[in-house]
Every structure is written in C-alpha cells, then in structure tokens.
Amino acid sequence: MGQWVVNMSENLTHAAEHGHHEELSFLQKYVFSRDHKIIGIQFLFTGLLMLLLGGGLALFFRIQLGWPGAEIPIIGKWLWDGPAGRVMPPDFYNMLFTMHASVMIFFVIIPLLTGAFGNFLIPLMIGAKDMAFPTLNMLSYWFMWPALIVILISFFVDGGAAASGWTAYPTIASVTMPSGSGSLRAPSQPGSGIGQVLWLLSVIFVGVSSMMGSVNYITTIINMRAVGMTMFRMPMTVWGMFITAILQAFALPVLTVALFLQLFDKTIGTTFFLPPSGLSFGNWTTGPGGGQPLLWQHLFWFYSHPAVYIMILPAMGMVSDILVTFARKPLFGYKPMVLAIAGIAGLGFIVWGHHMFQSGMDPRLGTGFMVATIMIALPSAVKTFNWLGTLWGGNITFSTSMLNALAFVSMFVVGGLSGIFMAATPVDVFIHDTYYIVAHIHYVLFMSTMFGIFAGVTHWFPKMFGRMMNERVGKIHFVITFIAANCTFYPMHILGVGGTPRRYFEPTAFDYLQHLQGINTFISISAFVMGFAQLLFLGNMFYSLFWGEKATRNPWRANTLEWTAPSPPGHGNFDVAPVVLRGPYEYSVPDMDTDYLPQTAEVPAGVSVPAHAH
Amino acid sequence: MTYAIIALLTVATLIYGLYVVFPAALKPSGKGVKRWAYLFGITLITEILVFALAPLFGWWLPPGRSTYSGDIDLLFYVILAVTGATFIGVSIVYTYVLFKYPSQEGRPSLYSHGNIKLEMVWTAIPGVLLFLLAIGQIPAWLKVKMPTLDEGSAAQALQVEVVGRQWEWRVRYPSSEHLERWRSDPRAALTDLRRKLAPQPDDVRLVNELHAVKGERLFIHLRTMDVIHSLFLPQMRLKQDALPGKTILAWFEPTEANCQRVGDTWHTGVRKDAKGNWVEDPLYKWEIACTEFCGSRHSLMRGKLFVHETREDFEAWLKLAAARQRVTAPPTEAKPGAGAAGQ
Numbered sequence: 001m002g003q004w005v006v007n008m009s010e011n012l013t014h015a016a017e018h019g020h021h022e023e024l025s026f027l028q029k030y031v032f033s034r035d036h037k038i039i040g041i042q043f044l045f046t047g048l049l050m051l052l053l054g055g056g057l058a059l060f061f062r063i064q065l066g067w068p069g070a071e072i073p074i075i076g077k078w079l080w081d082g083p084a085g086r087v088m089p090p091d092f093y094n095m096l097f098t099m100h101a102s103v104m105i106f107f108v109i110i111p112l113l114t115g116a117f118g119n120f121l122i123p124l125m126i127g128a129k130d131m132a133f134p135t136l137n138m139l140s141y142w143f144m145w146p147a148l149i150v151i152l153i154s155f156f157v158d159g160g161a162a163a164s165g166w167t168a169y170p171t172i173a174s175v176t177m178p179s180g181s182g183s184l185r186a187p188s189q190p191g192s193g194i195g196q197v198l199w200l201l202s203v204i205f206v207g208v209s210s211m212m213g214s215v216n217y218i219t220t221i222i223n224m225r226a227v228g229m230t231m232f233r234m235p236m237t238v239w240g241m242f243i244t245a246i247l248q249a250f251a252l253p254v255l256t257v258a259l260f261l262q263l264f265d266k267t268i269g270t271t272f273f274l275p276p277s278g279l280s281f282g283n284w285t286t287g288p289g290g291g292q293p294l295l296w297q298h299l300f301w302f303y304s305h306p307a308v309y310i311m312i313l314p315a316m317g318m319v320s321d322i323l324v325t326f327a328r329k330p331l332f333g334y335k336p337m338v339l340a341i342a343g344i345a346g347l348g349f350i351v352w353g354h355h356m357f358q359s360g361m362d363p364r365l366g367t368g369f370m371v372a373t374i375m376i377a378l379p380s381a382v383k384t385f386n387w388l389g390t391l392w393g394g395n396i397t398f399s400t401s402m403l404n405a406l407a408f409v410s411m412f413v414v415g416g417l418s419g420i421f422m423a424a425t426p427v428d429v430f431i432h433d434t435y436y437i438v439a440h441i442h443y444v445l446f447m448s449t450m451f452g453i454f455a456g457v458t459h460w461f462p463k464m465f466g467r468m469m470n471e472r473v474g475k476i477h478f479v480i481t482f483i484a485a486n487c488t489f490y491p492m493h494i495l496g497v498g499g500t501p502r503r504y505f506e507p508t509a510f511d512y513l514q515h516l517q518g519i520n521t522f523i524s525i526s527a528f529v530m531g532f533a534q535l536l537f538l539g540n541m542f543y544s545l546f547w548g549e550k551a552t553r554n555p556w557r558a559n560t561l562e563w564t565a566p567s568p569p570g571h572g573n574f575d576v577a578p579v580v581l582r583g584p585y586e587y588s589v590p591d592m593d594t595d596y597l598p599q600t601a602e603v604p605a606g607v608s609v610p611a612h613a614h
Numbered sequence: 615m616t617y618a619i620i621a622l623l624t625v626a627t628l629i630y631g632l633y634v635v636f637p638a639a640l641k642p643s644g645k646g647v648k649r650w651a652y653l654f655g656i657t658l659i660t661e662i663l664v665f666a667l668a669p670l671f672g673w674w675l676p677p678g679r680s681t682y683s684g685d686i687d688l689l690f691y692v693i694l695a696v697t698g699a700t701f702i703g704v705s706i707v708y709t710y711v712l713f714k715y716p717s718q719e720g721r722p723s724l725y726s727h728g729n730i731k732l733e734m735v736w737t738a739i740p741g742v743l744l745f746l747l748a749i750g751q752i753p754a755w756l757k758v759k760m761p762t763l764d765e766g767s768a769a770q771a772l773q774v775e776v777v778g779r780q781w782e783w784r785v786r787y788p789s790s791e792h793l794e795r796w797r798s799d800p801r802a803a804l805t806d807l808r809r810k811l812a813p814q815p816d817d818v819r820l821v822n823e824l825h826a827v828k829g830e831r832l833f834i835h836l837r838t839m840d841v842i843h844s845l846f847l848p849q850m851r852l853k854q855d856a857l858p859g860k861t862i863l864a865w866f867e868p869t870e871a872n873c874q875r876v877g878d879t880w881h882t883g884v885r886k887d888a889k890g891n892w893v894e895d896p897l898y899k900w901e902i903a904c905t906e907f908c909g910s911r912h913s914l915m916r917g918k919l920f921v922h923e924t925r926e927d928f929e930a931w932l933k934l935a936a937a938r939q940r941v942t943a944p945p946t947e948a949k950p951g952a953g954a955a956g957q
Contacts, residue, residue, distance in 0.1 A: 090910040090911065090913075091910050094907075094909070094910070094912075164907065165907050169841075169842055169906075169907075170842075170858075171840065171841050171842065171858050172841040172842065172907065172908060172909060187840075188780065188840065188841050188908075188909055189909040189910060274858075275858050275859020275860070276859065277858075277859050279839065279840050279858050279859075280839050280840065281780070281839075281840045282780075289859070292857075292859055292860075293842060293857060293858050293859070294857060327715070327723065328717075328723045329723040329724060329725070329726075330725065330726065330727045330728075331727070331728075332726070332727070332728045332729075333727070333728035333729075333730075333733055334727065334728070336728070336733050336737075358844065358853050358854060358855050359842075359855045359857065360854070360855050360856075360857040360860055360862050363755060363756060363759035363760050364756075364760075366755070366759070367752055367755060367756075370748060370751075370752075370755070371745075371748045371749075374744050374745075374747060374748040375741075375744060375745070375748070377740070377744055378737065378740055378741050378744055381700075381736070381740050382733070382736065382737055384704065385733075385736045386728070386733075388704070388707055388708060388711060389728065389729070389732075391708075391711045391712075391715065392711055392715070392724070393715065393723060393724030393726070394715050394723045394724070395715065395716075395717040395718060395721065395722075395723050396711075396712070396715050396716050396717055397716075397717050398647060398650045398716065403650065406650075406654065406712070407654075409708070410654055410657075410658060410705070410708055413700075413701060413704050413705075414661065414701070417697040417700060417701055418697075420693055420696075420697055420744075420747075421690065421693050421694075421697070424689055424690075424693055424747070424751055425751065425755040425759075426685060426686045426689050426751055426754040426755050426758060427686060427689050427690045427693065429686060429758060429851060429852070429853050430675075430686060430690070430848070430851050430853065432853060432905070433844060433846075433853075433905040433906060434905070479653065482653070482657070483627055483628075483630075483657070486657055486660075486661070487624070487627060490661055490664060491664070493664075493665070494664065494665075494668050494673045494674075497668070497673075497674055497675055498673055498674065498675070498676070499675070499676055499846075499848040499903075501846065501903055501904070501905045501913070502905075502907075503907040503912060503913075504912065504913035505910075505912070505913045506913040506914055507913070509913060509914055509916055510901055510903060510916060511896065511899045511901060512676055512848055512849075512899070512900075512901055515672055515673070516673060519673070522623075522624065525624065526624075585727070587723065587725075588722050588723035588724075588725050589725060590722070590725055595722070595723065610727070
C-alpha cells in the first residue's frame with residue numbers, strides 16, 4: 001500500500017512537471033479525487049464495509065430462524081432487557097430482513113459491480129486516460145455518502161429503521177398517521193414511520209449516484225475507446241458494464257419517481273398509493289384516497305427487475321474474461337455472448353410483472369409477462385453453454401480467481417434453472433413468497449454475483465494496488481465459502497417446495513411446516529460458517545495491501561489493455577496511448593512461442609490471427 | 615432422526631472440505647489439482663441427490679387436494695424433469711471438463727473462437743422447448759385465476775367473503791336461509807357473485823377458519839382492510855394477494871374431506887379410509903397462511919381449513935355456527951364464542 005502511494009504521487013508529480021496539471025492537494029488526490037481508479041477503489045472499500053453490515057444483519061435474523069424464541073447472547077442484553085426477556089421482537093426481525101436486503105442491493109452489490117469494477121476497469125480496458133466526465137464521476141461516489149449516513153441514522157430513529165421489506169409495498173410502507181406530537185408514525189408498524197422516510201431518501205441518493213455513473217460509462221465507452229478498439233474488440237467485462245449502464249440509465253428514473261411518490265404520500269398527504277375507499281387500521285382510518293397500491297408495484301418492479309440484471313451482467317462479463325485468462329483459450333462465441341447480454345437486458349425490461357403474478361393484476365397481463373420471462377432463460381443458457389465451450393480443450397489453471405469464476409458458472413446454472421419454476425405462473429401460485437424464491441435470489445446474487453466479485457477482486461487486485469493477494473488463503477476462503485454457502489442456500493429450495501413462506505419471524509406456528517424446522521437450524525449454522533469465512537477474504541485483502549508480494553504489470557499473462565499499464569497505473573493510465581490491433585481473446589495462437597497475444601502487441605512473422613474477435 | 619442426518623451430513627461436509635483444502639491449497643499443481651474437479655463434481659451430485667431424495671424424507675410438496683392441484687403439480691414435475699435433465703447434463707460436461715483439461719505441459723489449448731452451427735443448435739432446441747412450455751401452461755393458469763362465472767357454476771357453488779386484516783382472517787358466510795334462496799333461484803347466486811356477496815344481517819361470521827365441501831366449488835371474495843395480505847391454502851394450491859381497495863375473486867374445489875363432526879364440534883386431521891371409516895392423519899390438518907408481508911404478526915396469521923364430507927354436514931355446521939352467534943343473553947354455561955371452535 002505504501003508503495004502504491006509512492007507510485008501514485010510519483011506519477012502525479014511526473015504529470016505536473018510536464019505542465020498538465022497544477023500540484024493537487026491531498027484532498028484532491030485521495031478524497032475528492034477525479035481519477036477513476038481512486039474513485040473505483042473508494043467504491044470498493046465502501047462496498048466491502050457495507051458487506052459486513054449487510055451480512056451481519058442476515059446472521060442476526062438467522063439466529064431467530066434457527067433457534068426460534070431463543071435469547072440472543074450479548075446483544076440481547078443491550079437491546080431488549082425487559083419483561084419479554086432477551087428475545088428478539090418480531091418488529092426487530094422485520095427490520096433486520098428489510099435492511100439486510102436494502103443494504104446488500106443498494107450499498108453492496110450495485111456499488112461494487114458498477115461503482116468499483118466499472119469505474120476502475122472501463123477506461124483501462126478501452127485504452128482511455130480516464131472517464132468522459134471525471135467531476136461527475138467524483139460526485140457519483142460522494143452522493144453515496146449522504147445515502148449511507150441517512151440509512152445508518154435510520155437504525156436509531158423513533159420506530160427503528162424501515163421494516164416493510166426492501167420492496168416497500170404500500171400500504172404497509174406508505175401510510176402515515178399524523179400524530180399530535182409531530183413525529184411521523186405509521187399505523188401499520190413502527191418501522192414505516194420516520195425509518196421508512198429515511199429509507200426512501202437514502203435510496204433516492206443511491207439512484208442519483210447510479211444515474212450519474214451510468215451516463216459517464218455509456219459516454220466513455222462510446223466516445224473514448226483507443227485507436228483500433230472497435231466495439232467488437234472490447235473485452236466482455238466492458239460489454240457487461242456498457243449494457244448494465246444502459247439498464248441503469250433507463251430504469252432508475254422510474255424508481256426515483258416511485259420513491260418520490262411514496263415520500264409525498266408519507267409526508268405531504270398525497271394519495272398515489274391509497275385506494276379511493278380509504279383504509280382502516282385498528283381504530284384509525286385514513287381518509288379517501290385517489291390512487292392504488294398496485295401502481296407502486298409496477299413502478300418499483302419496472303426498475304427492480306432490470307436491477308437484478310444490473311447485479312449480474314458485470315459479473316458475467318468479468319467471469320468471461322477470467323475464464324479465458326486461466327483456460328488459455330479464446331472465448332467461445334464472442335458475438336453470441338454479446339448478443340446474449342443484450343438479449344438478457346432487452347427482455348429484462350418487459351418481464352417486471354413476474355413479480356406480480358399473484359398480486360391481483362389481471363391474469364391475462366400475467367400471461368404476457370410469463371412468456372417473456374420463460375424466454376429470458378434462453379440467452380442465459382447460451383452464455384452457460386459458451387462458458388463450457390470456452391473451458392473445453394483449454395489448459396486450466398486453478399488459481400483463486402479461476403476457482404471463484406468456475407463457481408459462478410456452476411452455481412448460476414442452479415439459480416437460472418430454479419427461475420423457470422417461478423416463471424411458470426401456475427407453479428408460481430404455490431411457490432410465490434416462499435423460500436423457493438429466497439433460494440433462487442441467493443443463488444443468483446450470492447452464489448453467482450458474489451463469487452464473481454471475489455474472482456474480480458482477486459484478479460484485478462494486482463492492477464489496483466501493485467500487490468498480489470495470497471493464493472493459499474484465497475483458496476481456503478473459496479473452499480469454505482463454496483461449501484458453506486451451498487449448505488446455506490440449497491436447502492432453501494426444499495423449504496420452499498414444502499411451502500414455507502418468506503419473511504416469517506416465527507417459523508414454528510404451522511403444523512404443515514413442523515417437520516422442516518431442522519432444516520432451518522442447519523441453514524443457520526451453515527450461514528454462520530459462511531459469514532465468518534468472509535473474514536478470511538477481507539483479512540487477505542487487508543494484509544496484501546501492505547505486505548502482499550509485489551505485482552508485475554501482467555502477472556496473469558493476459559491480453560487486455562489494463563495489463564499493459566503499470567501496476568498500479570499512474571494518472572493517465574498508459575505510458576503511451578495504446579493502439580489496438582485485434583480482439584482480446586487471442587490465447588494459444590498456433591505457431592507462437594507464448595500462449596497469449598496482447599491486443600496491442602505486434603504479431604510475429606508467420607503467424608496469422610483474425611483482426612476481429614468473432 | 616432429522617437432526618441426526620443433518621449433523622452427519624454437516625460433519626461429512628466439513629471433513630470433505632478439509633480434505634480438499636489442504637492438499638490442493640498447499641500443492642497447486644500435480645495430483646492435488648484433481649481435487650477441484652472432485653469438489654465441484656461432488657457438490658453438484660449432492661445437489662441433484664437432495665432433490666431426488668427429499669420426497670423420501672417427507673420434505674416435499676404437501677399433497678394436493680383440489681381439482682386444480684393436479685394441473686399445478688403436473689407442471690411442476692414437467693419443469694423439474696426438464697431442468698433436472700439440463701442440470702444433470704450440464705454438470706456432467708462441466709465436471710468432465712474440469713477433470714480432463716487442467717493445464718498440461720506440451721498440450722496446446724484448442725484454438726477456436728466458437729462454432730456457429732453448435733450455437734444455433736443449442737439456441738434453437740432450448741428455445742423451442744421453452745416456448746412450448748410457456749404456451750402449454752396458459753390454460754392451467756387461466757383456469758385457476760379466471761373462473762367462468764355463469765348461472766350453473768354459481769348455483770352449485772358456495773361463496774364466502776374473506777377479509778384480511780392485521781393480523782387475522784375475518785370470514786363471512788351467507789346463512790343457511792340465504793343458501794336456500796340460491797337453490798330456488800339460481801340467478802340469485804350469480805347476482806351475489808357479481809355483487810361480491812353483499813353483507814346481510816344474518817351472515818355467519820368467523821375468525822381464522824374457512825369451511826368448504828368436498829366436491830363443491832367455493833368462491834372466495836377476498837378483501838383486506840389495511841395492508842396487502844395473501845391468502846395461501848397450501849394443500850389446495852391456492853394463493854391470492856388481497857389488495858387494499860379491491861375485492862378479488864378466488865376459488866377452489868376440494869377433492870377430499872378432512873373434518874368430522876364430534877358432538878357439536880368439528881375436528882380436522884382426519885380422513886376417510888378405503889372402508890369409509892374416519893382415521894386420524896396429521897397430513898389432513900389443513901391451514902390458512904398469509905404470504906404477503908404484513909407486519910409484526912405476519913407469521914402468526916394462522917387459520918384452519920375445514921372441508922366437510924357432504925353439503926349436509928356443512929349446512930349442519932353452518933346452522934350451529936349461526937345459532938352460537940345469536941346469543942342474546944349471557945351464557946349460563948361455558949360456551950364457545952362466535953364460530954365453531956373446532957379442533
């Protein structure tokens with residue numbers, strides 16, 4: 001890390017001597033930096049910090065599910081030492097699963113994939129000096145901080161943090177009851193008072209940050225590619241980021257509007273989501289409304305379905321690049337892979353209603369969404385087959401990043417196939433809102449995306465920090481996580497088939513679920529093993545930052561442009577502006593001494609190589 | 615027993631994990647390498663086996679007991695077969711690749727950018743399969759969610775209104791006299807169906823229990839007073855969200871009965887055996903659950919489903935429930951409150 005700081009300041013001084021920039025202050029270099037690499041690393045550290053919070057929240061509520069009604073050790077004494085004992089109250093449980101999902105989605109996965117990897121890698125991989133709008137880039141990071149502060153404050157306000165699920169459905173989330181004392185309270189549950197308002201504000205800030213980032217990425221990729229870097233010579237990581245940015249740009253405004261509408265319902269008395277008949281909560285009734293709750297679901301899912309593709313397409317791109325590097329083989333079917341990403345994204349815009357099959361929406365509308373949803377399995381299947389094709393006939397090295405990328409491929413198959421069950425509307429009648437859905441979600445988000453993040457961090461750590469992560473610890477982390485995570489999330493499919501509903505504080509109240517309780521305990525134990533294993537990964541990162549083995553420019557002997565820059569690159573990234581001669585996947589070209597051929601390298605005499613990736 | 619199996623599996627998993635980790639982590643090349651293929655392969659095999667063996671442990675779908683549960687379960691099994699076959703196929707290829715292609719000195723990688731013909735085959739075949747799957751299931755969906763409403767089906771069916779509220783199910787049946795009116799004038803039943811079973815002074819009101827009759831359709835007018843709830847009857851394969859401001863029509867027709875009259879109360883958890891005798895069976899305790907998050911006691915919105923063997927049995931219950939409800943003087947002896955407090 002120290003060497004990294006030295007490198008950075010040397011490079012910046014070097015640039016200053018050439019009269020490009022005046023000397024920057026510490027704040028301008030490292031805090032309010034407009035360098036995409038620093039911003040990417042800022043997103044990385046913030047995201048990983050929030051991973052600890054999001055994961056911790058989950059482990060907390062797994063205690064209740066594994067050992068219902070048990071006294072919570074240590075924390076129970078601080079929080080609930082009262083007549084009910086040190087047992088978790090249901091409202092607290094509801095807050096925990098709500099905040100777990102909210103933190104993971106809005107503060108971990110999206111910032112890590114798009115903010116950290118997108119920022120760091122896009123300019124480097126396309127041969128640009130920086131993003132198109134460096135100041136906007138800096139703002140997109142710093143807009144996360146109000147979001148973070150607001151969401152953290154929400155844990156401590158009257159009524160606690162939001163507790164209506166990350167989906168925040170009206171009317172449990174949206175109705176507020178003006179109380180005499182002036183504080184905002186909800187009749188449906190404590191967390192839907194000020195906590196829900198802060199949640200809405202926080203997510204609005206996240207949305208603004210993401211929209212800034214997406215505009216930047218699209219412009220940079222279209223306009224700032226190096227000489228010779230045509231669209232079809234870009235690595236899959238960049239394609240993934242590009243299409244993800246388009247998804248963000250088109251879907252986020254709808255969510256932002258929906259968040260404002262709910263905010264207005266809660267604070268200034270609008271009734272976008274309140275039905276004309278009004279509602280009665282216990283002794284209190286709302287007035288008449290002028291809207292309907294289903295409107296929120298449409299607006300919310302119009303964003304949140306593309307959001308799930310935002311949360312996987314960058315990882316798919318990175319995994320493609322990592323598989324190719326460690327199989328020493330070209331990517332199988334470059335153009336079909338690009339088309340598949342575009343297909344997933346395009347179809348992803350017309351399937352949002354599959355979250356609403358049982359909602360009371362007209363069933364015929366459901367049929368339309370069902371057909372589109374089932375077809376979206378097709379591009380995902382094509383990608384999987386192409387990954388297998390990439391590995392076939394290769395020379396596979398089982399490095400840490402390769403292992404994590406391999407896990408992505410196999411576990412994505414599970415997640416993708418389980419999705420077909422819920423796409424089928426009649427089957428969805430039974431499995432909607434059961435643990436089958438929870439299993440699917442976590443197979444695509446943890447078992448796929450998170451392994452993709454582990455792979456990406458390990459793979460690009462040398463480029464980011466000039467040091468290697470420890471392979472041995474990386475492998476131990478991988479094995480424990482892989483086994484423990486499968487033990488945590490796979491049995492959830494079985495719970496779901498048995499009919500176990502989601503978001504249930506008390507899993508033992510129903511006769512028809514009694515025999516499944518042992519599975520809940522097994523899941524909780526596995527979750528704790530999995531959770532603690534992540535300390536190995538974070539410890540590895542932290543240790544390697546300071547004392548990791550020094551990295552060369554191209555430790556993985558890879559082809560893409562970022563590996564021609566120093567590790568870490570200085571301001572301006574490249575020693576000389578790159579000129580790209582071919583696609584990124586020319587590995588094991590026949591008649592060559594080496595098994596890789598960087599995009600900028602001249603081809604030796606007598607060797608023929610296609611000019612474009614197929 | 616379950617705990618023992620789970621503990622055994624956990625220990626086996628941990629031992630296996632350690633077996634993989636140490637040699638493979640310490641010796642990145644050579645014999646240790648095959649262990650990665652084993653790790654992935656055994657994980658995938660275990661996952662396949664879990665789905666294959668879960669039914670043997672009773673960790674599976676609660677048996678379906680309605681006229682459309684067969685349609686739903688059939689689709690589930692078709693999808694399970696297709697996805698299962700795909701998963702097995704992909705896992706075999708995947709594991710084979712990991713065994714066959716670890717890095718080898720002197721063996722160059724296959725220099726190939728892909729194979730368009732192969733791409734077309736593995737796009738077209740799943741594409742057609744998926745499309746057929748999509749189109750093929752539409753009739754089942756429409757049958758479940760858009761029942762035909764005509765005089766005939768209305769006259770022969772029962773109707774009930776279920777209102778969800780934090781945190782109970784308020785159930786309202788038309789009285790026996792009202793049902794009599796439907797028998798004499800079938801159009802009245804259809805009118806009530808279209809008018810969402812408007813409340814009458816002699817309605818029978820219950821909390822957290824639903825009654826139906828074997829072989830007869832029950833239409834449910836589903837409403838909510840406050841937040842979104844969702845009515846879930848697992849064995850009937852019924853699930854419908856209750857939306858504030860709307861009355862949504864759901865329906866089911868049970869194929870088996872699960873309750874028996876004992877004196878003046880009805881008990882669930884029984885079924886008729888082959889000889890026609892009632893036998894106890896815990897799988898016949900059918901419940902109502904809420905499956906849309908609705909606050910603190912979302913997981914405690916538990917109700918009971920009583921399916922009567924005959925319409926006469928149901929009407930007998932209905933009359934008793936109505937009578938219990940119309941107590942005008944304080945009871946002189948301990949009596950259950952409104953609604954049949956069945957077990």
